[in-house]
Amino acid sequence: MNKRVVSLLAATVVGASVLTGCGAGAGASGSTVSGGTSAEGAVINIYSWNDEFRTRLEAIYPEVESTSSDGTVTKLKDGTEIHWIINPNQDGVYQQKLDEALLNQASAANDDKVDIFLSETDYVFKYTDADADVAMPLEDLGIDPATDLADQYEFTKTTASDQNGVQRGSTWQCCPGLLVYRRDIAKDVFGTDDPVAVGEKVKDWDTLKGTAEELKAKGYFTFASYADTFRLYGNSISAPWVAAGETTVKVDPQIMNWINDSKEWLDAGYFDKTVKGQWNDDWNKSMSSSSKVFAFLLPAWGIDFTLNPNWDGESGMWGVTNPPQEYNWGGSYIHAATGTDNPEHVKDIILSLTADKDNLIKISRDYMDFTNTVSGMQEAATDASFASEFLGGQNPYEYFAPVAENIQIAPLSSYDQGCVELIQNAFSDYFQGNVDYDQAKANFETAIRERYPDVTEIQWAE
Structure with missing residues (x-):
């Protein structure tokens, strides 16, 4: 071997x-x-x-x-x-x-x-x-x-x-992601919590940036953390982190866009500066009723396993709509x-x-998993019985299904987990002002070589 x-x-x-x-x-x-x-x-x-x-x-x-x-x-x-x-x-x-x-x-x-x-x-x-x-x-x-x-x-x-x-391998899951938003905040800022109207406010990154200014003017954050947007950029890379048979890590232009955009949005006040990354206590609290965070970018499992348990307010206060771009998270x-x-x-x-389509439909009904049959999810999208009490009676499959059908999976490599984790860790320190930009790059290069000793070079997109 x-x-x-x-x-x-x-x-x-x-x-x-x-x-x-x-x-x-x-x-x-x-x-x-x-x-x-x-x-x-x-x-x-x-x-x-x-x-x-x-x-x-x-x-x-x-x-x-x-x-x-x-x-x-x-x-x-x-x-x-x-x-x-x-x-x-x-x-x-x-x-x-x-x-x-x-x-x-x-x-x-x-x-x-x-x-x-x-x-x-x-x-x-x-x-x-x-x-x-x-x-x-x-x-x-x-x-x-x-x-x-x-x-x-x-x-x-x-x-x-x-x-x-x-x-x-094979999976029962398909994990398209949506934008999941606070209905009360939408009503306060936009005058409506209708998912179609909110969807227009977040339909692409340029539109969302303008919407972020509206939210900020009313005292709200668009997202909790710069980490919340990473999956959308990461799903859009044009080449694998490491090409087959090579040992060079190539940092894609889309990752560089995430770094630059995250710094801009953090400095502009569109993220909550006290929330540093994901899967920590501050991030969990940003999903609570006392939070000023408007939205999260989550797949079905994220709503069920993360958002719902952290929400301490009335049921029905969250809704889903289209994200600024199609993405997949997990599986x-x-x-x-x-x-x-x-x-x-x-x-x-x-x-x-x-x-087995019937089995997968049962999993979707019982666990709110978006499951892995195209025909089954198309049927769920038009079936009112799939409405979610947590989402105010909304059927999330209506929004999940079209996203799933448009996902183009990013090129994969055996180095993905380390690259995804370590690039976020290194630049989290930069976003928080603990190191400068060049030091963050150097820290990533050191960390990736420690994780994968066979890596011989790191190339950064211009």
């Missing part, structure tokens, strides 16, 4: 040989789909970072019989047990534990092997890399993406494919681990969770 693959897949695991035995050799033991299968194992080991996938599987998978009280074991009707191995995403813990397990995949006893693992968009390409070969091509499971997954959004299939266009991809001893079970789970 070449050094680049080892470096990427073992970035959080000590030792250069951590994935020796993975890849093509990892499938040498255990069951295989092609050429007939041996008996399936008694245990299906699934690696993830939270219980989101488990709750969806247990809600719709017909083979589920029971679940242990602590949620660590799900028993299927045929006696097979799903063992859930959950580690937090924070500080790279999940990837570290997963990579360690993949290290041992070839030599592990059948019921100790990784059977299914999940990845996020920010690091999916690390695991779908054809050279790494730790995620099986779906066709090797007997799944034909062209027919079995024909109703999926095309960009999700692209995201789950390797550099050769071979699909190595959990299901992968069959190369070397699984449960290929038939894994195939059935992937098809049930990502290809």
Whole structure:
């Protein structure tokens, strides 16, 4: 296995040989789909970072019989047990534990092997890399993406494919993002909270900048933080952070635009200067009823898992409308681990969770996930029963569906998670006045080389 693959897949695991035995050799033991299968194992080991996938599987998978009280074991009707191995995403813990397990995949006893693992968009390409070969091509499971997954959004299939266009994962989610706004603030500033009227005020960046001045004049912030806009710029890059086979990080012009625009908007007072980034206490509080923040840029899961729990006011005070540009944020991809001893079970789970339209509609209805069938989401968009009490009786799918159909996924690389995290960290210090512009650039270059020792050069767009 070449050094680049080892470096990427073992970035959080000590030792250069951590994935020796993975890849093509990892499938040498255990069951295989092609050429007939041996008996399936008694245990299906699934690696993830939270219980989101488990709750969806247990809600719709017909083979589920029971679940242990602590949620660590799900028993299927045929006696097979799903063992859930959950580690937090924070500080790279999940990837570290997963990579360690993949290290041992070839030599592990059948019921100790990784059977299914999940990845996020920010690091999916690390695991779908054809050279790494730790995620099986779906066709090797007997799944034909062209027919079995024909109703999926095309960009999700692209995201789950390797550099050769071979699909190595599938998802129940599609994560188009909207602009989610405070209705009371809209009425105060614009005289209306109608989503069509508000949509006109935020329809593109130039229009939104003028609207930000209106909000500021009334004492409101447009967004909480400069981090809130990053995904829209990041989704618009024209080339991957690192091209296939290269070791040069190229900072795209759109990332430079985010840096320049963020500084301008922060200095102009369109962001709350006390909110430094996302996923911290100040950001959470900016979603409360006492906040002066007008809007957030969120996908469906962001409304359900983040905004709703942090809101302490009356229900129905938020609405959704079109964002200033189409974007996607997130997505959990299901992968069959190369070397699984449960290929038939894994195939059935992937098809049930990502290809069965009725199952996916149920997930959308029960969890407000925007799920991954084009026809299903088009139907939800015109179905009044999908209205959300939290959103004042509005049907968010009416706005999510057209955004999803226009998303063009940004070019992916195995370095995405580190680049996305570290560029924001480095320039957060610049926005806050702790370092100057040149020092922020230098800090990013240092941090990216520490994360990825094989990086040889960083090129900045003019």
